[in-house]
Amino acid sequence: MNAEGESKLQGVTTASANPVQDVPAQAQGQGPMAALAHRARLAVRTLAQSSSATRDKTLWAAAAALREATPAILEANAQDLAASTANDAFRDRLTLTPERVEAMARGLEEIADLPDPVGRVLEEWTRPNGLRIRRVATPVGVIGMIYESRPNVGADAAGLCIKSGNAVLLRGGSESLNSARAIHAAMQAGLRSAGLPEDAVLIAPDANRAHVAEMLTASGLIDLIIPRGGRSLVERVQREARVPVLAHAEGLCHTYIHSAADFAMARRIVLNAKMRRPGICGSTETLLMDAAIASALLPQIVADLAEKGCTFKADAAARAIVPDLPAATQKDFATEWLDAVLNIAVVDGVDEALDHIAQYGSSHTEAIVTADENMAIRFMNGVSSAVVMWNASTQFCDGGEFGFGAEIGIATGRFHARGPVGVEQLTTFRYEVIGTGQVRP
Amino acid sequence: MNAEGESKLQGVTTASANPVQDVPAQAQGQGPMAALAHRARLAVRTLAQSSSATRDKTLWAAAAALREATPAILEANAQDLAASTANDAFRDRLTLTPERVEAMARGLEEIADLPDPVGRVLEEWTRPNGLRIRRVATPVGVIGMIYESRPNVGADAAGLCIKSGNAVLLRGGSESLNSARAIHAAMQAGLRSAGLPEDAVLIAPDANRAHVAEMLTASGLIDLIIPRGGRSLVERVQREARVPVLAHAEGLCHTYIHSAADFAMARRIVLNAKMRRPGICGSTETLLMDAAIASALLPQIVADLAEKGCTFKADAAARAIVPDLPAATQKDFATEWLDAVLNIAVVDGVDEALDHIAQYGSSHTEAIVTADENMAIRFMNGVSSAVVMWNASTQFCDGGEFGFGAEIGIATGRFHARGPVGVEQLTTFRYEVIGTGQVRP
Numbered sequence: 062m063n064a065e066g067e068s069k070l071q072g073v074t075t076a077s078a079n080p081v082q083d084v085p086a087q088a089q090g091q092g093p094m095a096a097l098a099h100r101a102r103l104a105v106r107t108l109a110q111s112s113s114a115t116r117d118k119t120l121w122a123a124a125a126a127l128r129e130a131t132p133a134i135l136e137a138n139a140q141d142l143a144a145s146t147a148n149d150a151f152r153d154r155l156t157l158t159p160e161r162v163e164a165m166a167r168g169l170e171e172i173a174d175l176p177d178p179v180g181r182v183l184e185e186w187t188r189p190n191g192l193r194i195r196r197v198a199t200p201v202g203v204i205g206m207i208y209e210s211r212p213n214v215g216a217d218a219a220g221l222c223i224k225s226g227n228a229v230l231l232r233g234g235s236e237s238l239n240s241a242r243a244i245h246a247a248m249q250a251g252l253r254s255a256g257l258p259e260d261a262v263l264i265a266p267d268a269n270r271a272h273v274a275e276m277l278t279a280s281g282l283i284d285l286i287i288p289r290g291g292r293s294l295v296e297r298v299q300r301e302a303r304v305p306v307l308a309h310a311e312g313l314c315h316t317y318i319h320s321a322a323d324f325a326m327a328r329r330i331v332l333n334a335k336m337r338r339p340g341i342c343g344s345t346e347t348l349l350m351d352a353a354i355a356s357a358l359l360p361q362i363v364a365d366l367a368e369k370g371c372t373f374k375a376d377a378a379a380r381a382i383v384p385d386l387p388a389a390t391q392k393d394f395a396t397e398w399l400d401a402v403l404n405i406a407v408v409d410g411v412d413e414a415l416d417h418i419a420q421y422g423s424s425h426t427e428a429i430v431t432a433d434e435n436m437a438i439r440f441m442n443g444v445s446s447a448v449v450m451w452n453a454s455t456q457f458c459d460g461g462e463f464g465f466g467a468e469i470g471i472a473t474g475r476f477h478a479r480g481p482v483g484v485e486q487l488t489t490f491r492y493e494v495i496g497t498g499q500v501r502p
Numbered sequence: 503m504n505a506e507g508e509s510k511l512q513g514v515t516t517a518s519a520n521p522v523q524d525v526p527a528q529a530q531g532q533g534p535m536a537a538l539a540h541r542a543r544l545a546v547r548t549l550a551q552s553s554s555a556t557r558d559k560t561l562w563a564a565a566a567a568l569r570e571a572t573p574a575i576l577e578a579n580a581q582d583l584a585a586s587t588a589n590d591a592f593r594d595r596l597t598l599t600p601e602r603v604e605a606m607a608r609g610l611e612e613i614a615d616l617p618d619p620v621g622r623v624l625e626e627w628t629r630p631n632g633l634r635i636r637r638v639a640t641p642v643g644v645i646g647m648i649y650e651s652r653p654n655v656g657a658d659a660a661g662l663c664i665k666s667g668n669a670v671l672l673r674g675g676s677e678s679l680n681s682a683r684a685i686h687a688a689m690q691a692g693l694r695s696a697g698l699p700e701d702a703v704l705i706a707p708d709a710n711r712a713h714v715a716e717m718l719t720a721s722g723l724i725d726l727i728i729p730r731g732g733r734s735l736v737e738r739v740q741r742e743a744r745v746p747v748l749a750h751a752e753g754l755c756h757t758y759i760h761s762a763a764d765f766a767m768a769r770r771i772v773l774n775a776k777m778r779r780p781g782i783c784g785s786t787e788t789l790l791m792d793a794a795i796a797s798a799l800l801p802q803i804v805a806d807l808a809e810k811g812c813t814f815k816a817d818a819a820a821r822a823i824v825p826d827l828p829a830a831t832q833k834d835f836a837t838e839w840l841d842a843v844l845n846i847a848v849v850d851g852v853d854e855a856l857d858h859i860a861q862y863g864s865s866h867t868e869a870i871v872t873a874d875e876n877m878a879i880r881f882m883n884g885v886s887s888a889v890v891m892w893n894a895s896t897q898f899c900d901g902g903e904f905g906f907g908a909e910i911g912i913a914t915g916r917f918h919a920r921g922p923v924g925v926e927q928l929t930t931f932r933y934e935v936i937g938t939g940q941v942r943p
Contacts, residue, residue: 106860106884109883110880110883110884186905188903188904188905192894192898192903194904194905199886201916201917202886202916284916285916285917305746305915305916305917323939326939329939329941330939330941332941333941333942334941337941337942419547439551441932441934442550442551443547443551444932445640445643445932446932447932447933448932448933448935449932449933449934449935450934450935450936450937451934451935451936451937452936452937452938452939452940453633453935453936453937453939453940453941454940454941454942456941456942457633457935457937457940457942459942462629462633462942463629463635463933464627464629464635474746475642475643475725475726475746475930476642476726476746476917476918476930477917477918479930479931479932479933480933489916489917489920490920491882491885491886491887491888491889491890491920492888492889492890492904492920492921493882493890493891493892494889494890494891494892494894494898495891495892495893495894496891496892496893496894496898497893498764498767498770498771498893498894499893499894499895499898500770500771500773500774500775500778500894500895500897501774501778501895501897501898501900501903
């Protein structure tokens with residue numbers, strides 16, 4: 062075998078004569094989305110064996126096609142906007158501009174520049190009998206992407222899936238259907254010009270809501286569902302899916318200021334964790350502070366945040382220190398504000414902080430600020446969250462900040478990918494066992 | 503932080519004052535299994551933070567308790583046998599002897615001797631802004647083990663879960679209830695003597711079949727379900743579970759003899775892959791052989807196997823070479839015989855072999871025998887199975903043979919663990935982000 066820690070990929074373009082036969086019977090003979098998934102399954106057998114260069118060429122060609130199609134994409138987007146009766150925030154997410162189309166194209170080129178996630182040798186060892194065993198990264202298969210109004214999500218998701226050797230079935234929001242179709246056409250142009258099957262990126266034929274339900278139950282046809290959108294969408298997907306799901310329903314993140322914290326660091330981190338961008342899932346919703354330092358530090362932190370326009374929901378102990386803070390209810394501590402609102406609770410040490418997080422957290426991201434290494438380790442071992450930070454802002458929970466490049470989402474489940482999901486997290490693995498004729502005694 | 507590539511584990515024994523509050527509401531207030539799972543969730547917060555030495559001490563003490571309780575275990579087993587009306591094969595799996603109890607105890611000691619899978623640093627890197635990011639192995643949480651008549655599965659599963667810092671909820675077959683209870687008592691004795699909570703290993707109160715359904719829907723209470731038993735049990739679990747499942751419904755494994763295979767090696771491997779133990783999931787069910795060599799090699803292989811008592815189901819091309827072979831139907835190629843029966847199909851090269859596997863395989867284990875490296879790589883890249891072997895017997899698909907020590911099962915899904923599931927595969931991970939006060943620009 063070759064030694065560069067890479068499993069060679071052949072440009073095999075032969076596909077199964079029986080593309081759908083590798084699908085469990087119960088998954089067959091369903092509606093239009095199942096039919097599309099069948100086609101994607103056939104295409105992925107070619108894509109999964111395509112060379113890294115071919116997949117990157119596809120992304121560069123798709124970026125060029127997006128730029129070329131800018132007028133058509135903007136016209137399609139204008140139709141969507143004309144038909145939409147949604148509120149301004151929603152319309153802003155739906156709106157495409159020449160700058161936003163260019164950003165989509167550049168995003169595809171940045172994905173192309175990432176290292177190939179397929180074929181990485183994750184582990185390798187040799188058994189006493191001489192068998193060499195390697196764990197090698199492989200594409201997942203067919204990914205179902207369910208998203209709402211942002212049309213760029215379709216291009217980002219398609220780019221990440223192509224890079225990682227996966228086929229993707231896109232189901233965007235009904236309000237963005239025309240925009241999504243125009244973007245999809247550019248992605249298929251990229252596949253064509255690189256000689257890869259167009260069916261590697263497919264899109265729902267219309268805005269029929271039944272398509273979502275069909276995708277969620279397409280076990281054996283779709284290998285993974287990734288929802289991107291509001292909490293109600295994600296929770297519906299998690300509730301109804303019979304297919305593995307990577308998602309996060311909410312990011313109720315905590316920052317705990319331990320008694321051994323550096324005050325200046327604590328003030329800097331809390332201000333950033335809450336106010337840098339209050340609306341992202343990695344923003345801190347609840348501040349936990351040790352009682353031993355609260356009377357000295359809490360007033361400063363409240364002043365820092367209030368100056369930036371933050372409001373507060375505080376427990377009794379916090380209000381005893383800063384009397385004009387509004388009172389927090391249990392429900393407040395369970396609320397992901399995604400806004401310039403901070404819950405505050407005073408605790409008596411790391412165990413009380415861990416109990417609060419166990420009671421109200423969403424397994425997303427938690428942080429401790431302390432100069433005491435043992436307390437930091439105890440905190441990190443005590444949370445079940447996907448990401449735990451020591452002396453850093455929870456707003457660092459992001460694929461780009463982790464060095465993954467673009468991310469397709471954030472996962473809070475316990476398996477496969479947790480935290481930011483980039484191209485490496487869109488691969489699974491196989492064991493390759495390489496012998497010289499060994500038989501088992 | 504410490505440098506030994508190990509995340510320190512604190513002996514924290516404080517548990518949440520609100521143990522069940524970290525569970526989604528929809529999972530709460532259910533029946534007896536949910537109540538047990540609530541207790542297991544409380545216990546796992548202590549177990550997950552216990553030291554490696556404490557968990558190993560538990561396993562040694564449980565082994566001693568098993569030996570001490572041998573008379574009681576055999577008496578309970580005699581009650582189960584007296585009440586059972588099952589066939590001989592089933593009774594043999596159900597039967598315990600002093601030797602089998604000793605083997606269970608030794609098994610626990612062997613698990614204790616494995617390296618600690620918890621706290622392994624799986625990856626570690628530093629960002630340009632100085633943030634250190636580490637991926638650290640952590641316990642999964644609460645594991646639901648659903649198994650049939652073999653009482654030893656309860657001891658093995660409990661041992662593997664304790665070693666990996668997980669709590670386990672056991673639901674054994676109704677026929678083995680008394681045996682399972684006696685074994686469970688010994689496991690709890692081990693937990694007690696090491697100062698860990700008894701609730702880390704719990705068992706269904708009785709043989710009520712509703713307990714299984716309750717476990718399968720205990721989302722938020724049970725993190726992972728592992729079924730061990732016949733295909734019908736596993737398929738029911740996969741169909742009904744609303745909780746992640748690690749399992750394999752069948753092992754329909756293929757061995758493909760490529761035209762560039764060494765004949766002596768091919769004969770040795772096929773004989774072992776089929777006949778060493780025809781009843782295990784890693785045994786080869788279907789032989790695929792290139793037409794170019796079939797007339798020279800197939801008669802020898804058929805003779806080798808027939809001499810050991812194997813029978814055959816062959817396609818027309820194979821029967822044209824060895825006329826007295828019985829004809830195979832499509833259904834035969836889709837059948838996991840788990841017996842001394844071999845399907846035979848003659849194919850025209852690697853792509854036809856891959857098409858056959860895509861059509862009939864179960865994503866478990868496939869093998870190619872060839873001296874041609876490019877064909878081997880093409881075959882390995884072309885199968886979606888969890889394990890693919892080159893010049894080795896499919897019977898090597900086993901946790902012990904992989905070097906994992908004991909295995910709790912084999913997984914054929916696409917995520918988390920694939921292939922043999924040992925203690926490392928019973929862990930998940932978290933990201934630890936270690937800063938010096940960084941905030942996000």
